[in-house]
Amino acid sequence: MIRxxxxxxxxxxxxxxxxxxxxxxxxxxxxxxxxxSGTGKTTxxxxxxxxxxxxxxxxxxxxxxxxxxxxxxxxxxxxxRVGMVFQDYALFPTMTVRENLLxxxxxxxxxxxxxxxxxxxxxxxxxxxxxxxxxxxxQRVALARAILRTPDxxxxxxxxxxxDQKTRGQLQDEILKVHRRFKLSTLLVSHDKQxxxxxxxxxxxxxxxxxxxxxxxxxVFLDRLTSNKFSFISTILSIRxxxxxxxxxxxxxxxxxxVVLSERDMADLKPGDEVLVASKAFNPIVMKL
Amino acid sequence: MTLDIAxxxxxxxxxxxxxxxxxxxxxxxAWFLSQTRVRLKPVLEALFALPLVLPPSVLxxxxxxxxxxxxxxxxxxxxxxxxxxxxxxxxxxxxSVIFSLPFMVHPLQAGFNAVxxxxxxxxxxxxxxxxxxxxxxxxPSMKSSLLTGGVxxxxxxxxxxxxxxxxxxxxxxxxxxxxxxxxxxxxxxDYQSAHIYAAILFVFSFAIxxxxxLVNKKLDLR
Numbered sequence: 001m002i003r004x005x006x007x008x009x010x011x012x013x014x015x016x017x018x019x020x021x022x023x024x025x026x027x028x029x030x031x032x033x034x035x036x037s038g039t040g041k042t043t044x045x046x047x048x049x050x051x052x053x054x055x056x057x058x059x060x061x062x063x064x065x066x067x068x069x070x071x072x073x074x075x076x077x078x079x080x081r082v083g084m085v086f087q088d089y090a091l092f093p094t095m096t097v098r099e100n101l102l103x104x105x106x107x108x109x110x111x112x113x114x115x116x117x118x119x120x121x122x123x124x125x126x127x128x129x130x131x132x133x134x135x136x137x138x139q140r141v142a143l144a145r146a147i148l149r150t151p152d153x154x155x156x157x158x159x160x161x162x163x164d165q166k167t168r169g170q171l172q173d174e175i176l177k178v179h180r181r182f183k184l185s186t187l188l189v190s191h192d193k194q195x196x197x198x199x200x201x202x203x204x205x206x207x208x209x210x211x212x213x214x215x216x217x218x219x220v221f222l223d224r225l226t227s228n229k230f231s232f233i234s235t236i237l238s239i240r241x242x243x244x245x246x247x248x249x250x251x252x253x254x255x256x257x258x259v260v261l262s263e264r265d266m267a268d269l270k271p272g273d274e275v276l277v278a279s280k281a282f283n284p285i286v287m288k289l
Numbered sequence: 290m291t292l293d294i295a296x297x298x299x300x301x302x303x304x305x306x307x308x309x310x311x312x313x314x315x316x317x318x319a320w321f322l323s324q325t326r327v328r329l330k331p332v333l334e335a336l337f338a339l340p341l342v343l344p345p346s347v348l349x350x351x352x353x354x355x356x357x358x359x360x361x362x363x364x365x366x367x368x369x370x371x372x373x374x375x376x377x378x379x380x381x382x383x384x385s386v387i388f389s390l391p392f393m394v395h396p397l398q399a400g401f402n403a404v405x406x407x408x409x410x411x412x413x414x415x416x417x418x419x420x421x422x423x424x425x426x427x428x429p430s431m432k433s434s435l436l437t438g439g440v441x442x443x444x445x446x447x448x449x450x451x452x453x454x455x456x457x458x459x460x461x462x463x464x465x466x467x468x469x470x471x472x473x474x475x476x477x478x479d480y481q482s483a484h485i486y487a488a489i490l491f492v493f494s495f496a497i498x499x500x501x502x503l504v505n506k507k508l509d510l511r
Contacts, residue, residue: 049414077413090411094429103425104415149415 001027002153002185006047006057006067010209012038019043019209025153027062030179030186032196034220035206041189042087044206045155048187049084050077061152083146083154083184087161089138091130097141098126104148113148119181120144120174136167143175147182154179154186160195172198193221231278236271250277292485295462296470303378303466304446307385311393311442314386319397320423341391345451352384352456376458381466384456385446392441400434401427433508440501444494 002025010019019040025031033041046052048059050066053074059067066075092100101113117123120140130138139159146154156175160168172195179186190196196203197217205213205220213220234252239261241247246261248269259277261269269275322334340348355362356375366374374380404427412422428435450468457464459473467486474483 049410051410051414077410078416078418080414081416082414084411084414086407086411088407090405090407092408092411092426092430094426094432103412103417106416145415 001025001060001062003058003060004044004048006044006054006059008040008043008047008052008055010040010043012040012208017209021204021206021211023204023211023214025185025187026201027185028183029201030188030199032188032190032200032203032217033206034190034193034196034203036191039206040209041206042157045084045157045187045189048080048153049082049155050075050080081149081152083149083151085139085142085146085154085156085159087158089130089142091138091141091145093130096127096129097122097133100130100141101145101148104145106150116144116148119178134167135163136171139163139171140174143178147178147184152185154184156186156188158189158191161190161192168195175199197221230284231276234275234277236269236273236275238271239266239269250275252277292482293470296465296467296486297489299378299462299465300447300467303381303385304443306382307389307446308393308439308443310382310386311389312439315390315393315397315438315442318390319394320401322394323398323401337394338391340388345388345449346455348388349384349452349455352380352387352452356380356383356456375456376460376464378463380456381453381464384452385449388449388452389442389445392445393438396434396438396441397431400431400438403434404430433505436504436508437501440497444497447490447494 002023004021004023004025007018007020010017017040021040021044023031033044035041043052047054047067054067054069056069057067058065058069061080065071065073066080067073092103095103098113098117101116102108102110105112114123117126120143122137122140122144125133125137130141133141143159159175160171163171175186176199178184188196188199190199200217202215203213203217203220204211232252234250234257237249237251237256239246239248244263246263246266248259248261250257250259257277318337322330322337325333327333353375354360356366356373357363358367358373358375360375363374366372366379370379372379374383408426408430409422412426413419417425448468449466450472453464453466453469454472457466457469459465459469465473467490471483471486471490474480474486
């Protein structure tokens with residue numbers, strides 16, 4: 001069981017705010033911190049890893065106190081068994097893939113490294129240096145390295161944000177695979193809803209440093225669907241007038257759609273607004289591509 | 290005519306010893322300067338860069354005062370080691386270390402600054418101590434800075450003249466380095482010998498700098 005109750009003053013783009021989190025994680029589950037950038041997700045992860053110090057609070061992992069502001073306990077990062085996967089991977093550029101993995105082990109065990117290389121499909125690349133690898137390959141090395149630390153908790157900081165859609169999908173499957181195989185407790189930071197939905201057992205939504213919602217991905221993301229609406233949160237990209245109506249281009253995820261707006265709608269809508277686009281009484285057609 | 294190679298050997302010895310000491314001294318100083326957030330940092334940086342701009346005669350003059358029997362350092366030295374600091378090889382080494390310090394510290398500091406901070410954090414969170422991180426992660430990723438610092442410090446000591454002139458005294462096998470030997474030869478109108486020494490230093494300096502640029506290019510490609 002992992003319990004985190006921390007507070008820290010942060011300075012954001014819109015002035016200072018307080019990051020205040022109270023989270024519990026079940027063992028062998030994936031908990032995702034979901035939210036826009038600059039809301040304190042990464043800071044929370046770094047506080048767990050011991051790379052940043054909370055102003056106050058307590059962090060307890062499997063019965064061991066890692067941080068407690070009251071009794072002055074603050075374990076250094078070296079003493080916390082954390083597998084951290086950084087957003088830009090942080091692979092050691094002067095070490096080969098194999099050396100990167102060996103470095104993570106407390107007791108050098110080349111056999112285990114070989115197993116891991118095989119499991120993650122890196123065996124053919126094991127003598128290459130990180131800068132000769134693709135983004136997806138680097139990500140695999142970073143993940144393998146973090147797991148070889150035999151962590152109490154695996155911390156993934158937007159691990160797939162720099163990758164293309166296809167690689168991302170593959171790696172999501174791989175993360176799930178190793179997460180289950182090594183029975184890890186994983187804390188994921190992400191702002192990609194699809195990713196969160198696919199990977200997480202539970203989600204905590206962070207807004208301006210506060211956790212505004214907690215629950216299963218279904219509860220957090222899909223409660224709107226219970227009213228049988230087909231609806232998406234979208235952004236108005238442009239509005240143009242055609243005769244007596246208005247046509248708005250709206251971006252939903254990666255897709256663009258054009259919808260008709262009336263004079264009345266126009267009163268409080270302008271390009272850049274975030275809107276809910278919903279349609280009633282239609283059954284969407286789902287086709288395999 | 291036979292060329293006395295003692296001044297050349299002495300120059301190499303002085304530069305070698307100075308460079309080794311500068312590595313030991315420069316690494317902690319550069320690391321401190323790259324990491325510290327104290328308000329005095331600009332003062333410290335200016336102090337360490339001072340030998341870059343001060344005329345060697347100014348430094349040499351102060352060294353001479355400090356190293357002489359009446360100076361505090363010279364007095365202390367004589368009590369500890371039993372010989373005078375000024376006009377000795379030890380004095381030259383000490384002077385050269387201070388004179389060439391910025392040539393070691395600046396490349397190293399730039400090197401430390403260029404190591405991505407998350408590599409250090411990654412190493413810490415993999416359970417590695419600060420020492421091990423320094424040896425296995427930080428220093429290996431700044432090889433070209435290490436090389437540049439060492440070579441510049443070495444070459445700058447080879448090219449030293451003003452400071453050595455002030456605190457050396459041109460004693461054979463003790464303080465008569467190549468640059469001083471050339472000066473003496475020119476003064477005694479022995480242009481031929483001066484030419485030989487000068488040419489050797491010229492070729493040596495060119496070769497060493499070119500080697501650095503070649504190796505650095507390779508290190509950068511890696």
